[in-house]
Amino acid sequence: MNGFVQGNPLLCIGCRTCMIACVVAHEGKRIFEIDPDGYDFHPKLKVVKTWAVSAPVQCKHCENPACLSVCRSQAIYKNDGAVLVAHDKCIGCKSCAEACPFGAIEMVTLCSEQNSDGSPRTVANKCDLCQGLEGGPACLSVCPTEAIRRQDEETLSDTLKRKRVGAAEALLTLGAGDHQSHILKSQSV
Amino acid sequence: MTIEKILSTCVYCGAGCQILFTVDKEKNKILEATGANGVTNQGKLCLKGRYGWDFLNDPQILTKRLTGPLLRKNGRNSPLEPCSWEEAVGFVARRLTEIKKEYGPDSMLVTGSARGPGNEANYVTQKFVRAVLGSNNVDHCARICHAASVAGLLVSLGSGAMSLSVPEIEDAKVIFNIGYNGPDSHPIVARRIVRAKQKGAALIVADPRRTETARISDLHLQLKGGSNLALVNALGHVIIEEKLLDKTFIEAHTKGFEEYRELVKRYSPESTESITGLKPGDVRKAARIYASTKNSVILWGMGVCQFSQGVDVVKSLANLALMTGNFGHSSTGVGPVRGQNNVQGACDMGALPNYFPGYQSVTDKEAREKFEKAWGVKLPDKPGITLTRVPEFVLHPPTPEKKLRAYWVFGEDPAQSDADLSEMRETLHALDLVIVQDIYMNKTAEFADVVLPATSWGEHEGVYSACDRSFQRIRKVLEPPKGVLTDWEIFSRVSTAMGYPMKYKNTEEIWNELIGLCPSFYGATYQKIEKFGAIQWPCRDRNDADRGTSFLHKDGKFATKDGKGVFTAVDWHAPVEVEDQEYPVTLSTVREVGHYSVRTMTGNCRTLRNLEDEPGWVQMNPELCKDLDVKHGELVKLSSRRGFCFSRCFPTERVKKDAVYMTYQWWIGACNELTIGKLDPVSNTPEYKYCACRVEKVEDQNEAERYIKSEYSSIKARMGVDKEVWA
Incomplete structure (x- = not known):
């Protein structure tokens, strides 16, 4: 199973340290020594804030990715448990961004690359789990409230077990017919 | 490449986080900052x-670092030009001496700085003002921030600081x-709030x-904004009415309860609903939850202090803790969480018009004599002017003799941060002498006669006080640019030029002088701070056994003269400028986490x-956006009776x-073009959280965008940004 990075809205304080960490991890520490406008600031995760929720949203590294299936230029591929974009193959058609049910793919313009007609290159940008970078997902390691964790087969299985126990116990305390709404409620807490 | 790891304290808020810097010493560059294991x-x-x-x-990006003193060599209307330190110090000393001679010591005001400089620099600043200028006109940005907490809690509890420490919150x-x-x-x-919640704490906001x-x-x-006191009194009302109070604690450790009980009779949740807009049931529920434990903590910030009734609300919050016995042990009490990294420290150091270092009153004869003896001069006994009254004392002085003539702005930027900016600009124009001491050009420096460049955080040694009274070391991580001086060296040089020689070898020498004069800091030596990482005052003994005080008012013994906590009964009143037809919504100023x-x-x-x-952004309810037909990201015009901005x-x-x-x-x-300079009568903190304003749609968005862009470039150019630097 592909792992993924997941935010917890009960712990997230919306500070966006993760968004900067993402850029620094991918652009490299060189950015602190160059022209302030000479690098790309395109976080691969976005903190979303609504009345009820603050949490980073990023790619779930689907097992059967919609983005991959719509990609006509073979730019999206799977590698070692992650769904990745090969920027050099991306033609900027935006199909993947439209196809992703989570809004986890964003089209971004690169400051250092041009199309053949000289216009700035726009490509698909998404979480790559910091594959190939030292230290694993950068967002996870910098979060001050530990609101971001990596979900893999084991942690997901633990979560599901816990939820099933909760659901089973709810059967005991509730009258028949009422339990479904209670379970839904406890999941939304 | 010589790589060094250097530990220091963060410069960005009162939390006092410890940072480990990885530094390339040869290139004099920071490579990385990671979190160290601070308390x-x-x-x-x-x-x-x-x-x-x-x-x-x-x-x-925004401004250029100052790397040498600047002076308007040919008077007010001439440009700021580079000059030598001798010229700059000579100019400042000469002008201050002239102004003092002609208009008296109280015609000048100097700010402390709650930001990078550190405690030692603030100590030297206030010493300069008191001993050399001969005035208590020293103040700093606590005035526009937590001054209400300091003033209120000093009356209620005898100490203006957080009664608990940050780790206790969880x-x-x-x-x-x-x-x-x-x-x-x-x-x-x-x-820590998130962690408390995880551990099962009830959180009421x-x-x-x-x-x-x-x-x-x-x-x-x-x-509803501006209704704090009605809510806090209503909570007190419920606690009394439903008999949730701690009678034993009230009798043993407090005074003034009866008067308070009488007052809050009028503040039932039902009768205050029209003011607060809150459902009485919710207020009752909050009171019950709050009064249900001896580990109830009250945390507050600017949403309490930046009102014309800030001090009253602070005292009333102390009332809640007093009546429920929420003092005297760990994880309880009151937490006015200080904003800037060293605003606690600048207060500790006496960069306040009424206190010497260590909260020793300038009106206290014994304290004054102690400082007179230590500094070898006669000291003024009258509290000075608060910095939020600078506009008043420049533009409309109570008497012509009381007019302020000189303003030394050290590590602050009132032309950006103070309320009612057009009035502030008028004030800065009307002063005879404006001195700015900073690391960067800023909006205030545009009005300065002389600009004194200082070392930054990261370039000097010292001690900061975190929001919970923790003294922690800051260390020199990088070599400063040539041509700048430490803040304490600048004040020392001017002082010496004015005939009062001040010479310090390093910050430790300054620190030793000041802790020797402050009983509650006496035990907090550099050696001990180094050894234990942080020392929370009070720390009265040099012995290693005294590692400071994590929570105040142990066993209900308060820091007031008689050891009692004091109830204060105060009525709510409405904010000064309420919305009307012309200005139908209210503006409140808030924080952006990344800046x-x-x-x-x-x-x-x-x-x-x-x-x-x-x-930047103006946060607006979607319905208001709909009424005004404005969308996310569109430029809007905001205006109040005082000014406008986009x-x-x-x-x-x-x-x-x-x-x-x-x-x-x-x-x-x-937004301070719009805010109102109306002050709390005691703390003199402006009502930043409430003024009437109007939001308007801007029809020609393209034109507005062009204006923003060109205005931004023009200010950057005025701030000395060199466009060619990255070319």
């Missing part, structure tokens, strides 16, 4: 702590969080906005600038329709 931060850092050192590289059983937006102002303190804390709370009291203070530091950090830049519309359900919210660090989106 407060336990290895964690927020975005400012982690990426906010970039300004030390002088990337010239073991609270109840947190009553009022007018405090920790996630934006102190993310690492907010982390009183705030007109759905802040992050409100969002995760058990009960959000989304009160600090007036943004001269964070605005010069690449990645923080990437997250948020000019002209900002970008940010529709959010987290705010109500009757109020809009802006952050104060933007040059073009400068």
Whole structure:
């Protein structure tokens, strides 16, 4: 199973340290020594804030990715448990961004690359789990409230077990017919 | 490459996080900052702590680093030109001496700085003002911030600081969080609130906005702005009416309860509903939860203090803790969480018009004599002018003799941060002498006769006081640019030139002088701070056994003269400028997590600038946006009776329709053009959280965007940014 990075809205304080960490991890520490406008600031995760929720949203590294299936230029591929974009193959058609049910793919313009007609290159940008970078997902390691964790087969299985126990116990305390709404409620807490 | 690891304290808020810097000594560059295992931060850092050192590289995004003194050599209307330190110091000393001779010592005011300089620099500043100028006219930005907490709690409890320490927050059983937006102002303190919640604490949040804390709370009291005191008195009312109070504690450790009981009779949740807009049932529920434990903690911030009734609310919050016996042990009490990194320290050091260092009153003869003996001069016994009254004392002095003539602005930027900016500009124009001492050019420096460049945080040694009274070391990480001096050296040189020689070898020598004069800091030597990482005052003994005090008022013994906590009974009144037909919504100024203070530091950090830049946002309820036909990201015009500015519309359900919210660090989106200079009568803190304003749609968005862009470039150019530097 592909792992993924997941935010917890009960712990997230919306500070966006993760968004900067993402850029620094991918652009490299060189950015602190160059022209302030000479690098790309395109976080691969976005903190979303609504009345009820603050949490980073990023790619779930689907097992059967919609983005991959719509990609006509073979730019999206799977590698070692992650769904990745090969920027050099991306033609900027935006199909993947439209196809992703989570809004986890964003089209971004690169400051250092041009199309053949000289216009700035726009490509698909998404979480790559910091594959190939030292230290694993950068967002996870910098979060001050530990609101971001990596979900893999084991942690997901633990979560599901816990939820099933909760659901089973709810059967005991509730009258028949009422339990479904209670379970839904406890999941939304 | 010589790589060194250097530990220091973060410069960005009162949390006092410890940062470990990796430094390339040969290139004199920071390579990385990571969280060290500090008492407060336990290895964690927020975005400012982690990426906010970039300004030390002088990337010239917003302003240019000052690297030598500047002087208007041919008078007021001539340009600021580079000069030597001898010229600059000579000019300052000569002009101050002339003004003192002609108009007297109280015709000058000097600020302390709650930001980078540190405690030692603030000690030297106030010593200079008191011993050399002969005035108590020294104050700093606590005045526009937590002055209400200091003034209020000194009356109620005898000590104006947080009664508990930051780590204790996570073991609270109840947190009553009022007018405090920790996630934006102190993310690492907010982390303790999140952890308390995880450990099972009940979280009650009183705030007109759905802040992050409100969002995760058990009960959000989304009160109408400006109604704090009505709510707090109503909570007291319920606690008394429902007999939830701690009679034993009240009898043993407090006074003034009867008068308070009488007053709050009038404040039932039902009778105050029309003021607060809160359901009486919710207020009752909050009171019951709060009064249910001896580990109930009250946290507050600017949403309490920046009102014309801030001091009254602070005292009333102390009432709640007193009547429920929430003092005297760990994880209880009151937490006015200090905003800037060293605003606690600048207060500790006596950069206040009424206190010598260590909260020893200038009107106390014994204290005064002690400082007179130590400093070898006669000292003034009359409290000085607060800095928020500078406009009044310049533009409309009570008598012509009382007019302020000189203003030495040290590490602050009133032309950006103070209320009613057009009045502030008028004030700066009308002064005979403006001295600015800073690391960067800023808005105030445009009015300066002389600009004195100082070392930055990261370039000097010293001690900061965190929000919970923790003394922690800051260390020199990088070599400063040639041509700048430490702040304490600048004051020492001017002092010496004015005939009062001051000479210090290093900050430790200054520190030793000051702790020798302050009984509550006496035990906190450099050696002990080094050894234990942090020492919380009071620390009275030099012995290693005295490692400071994590919570105050042990066993209900308060710091007041008679050891009793004092109840204060005060009526609520409405904010000064309420909305009307012409200005139908209210403006409240708030914080942006990625930027600090007036943004001269964070605005010069690449990645923080990437997250948020000019002209900033105005948070508006979606219904208000709909009424005005404005969309997300569109430029809107905001105006009040005092001025106008432009900002970008940010529709959010987290705010109500009757109020809009802006952050104060933007040059073009400068909300302080609108704010009102009306002050709390005791603390003199302005009512930043409430004034009437109007939001208007801007029809020609393209033209407005062009204006923002050209205005931004023009201010940057005035701030000395060299466009060619990255070419």
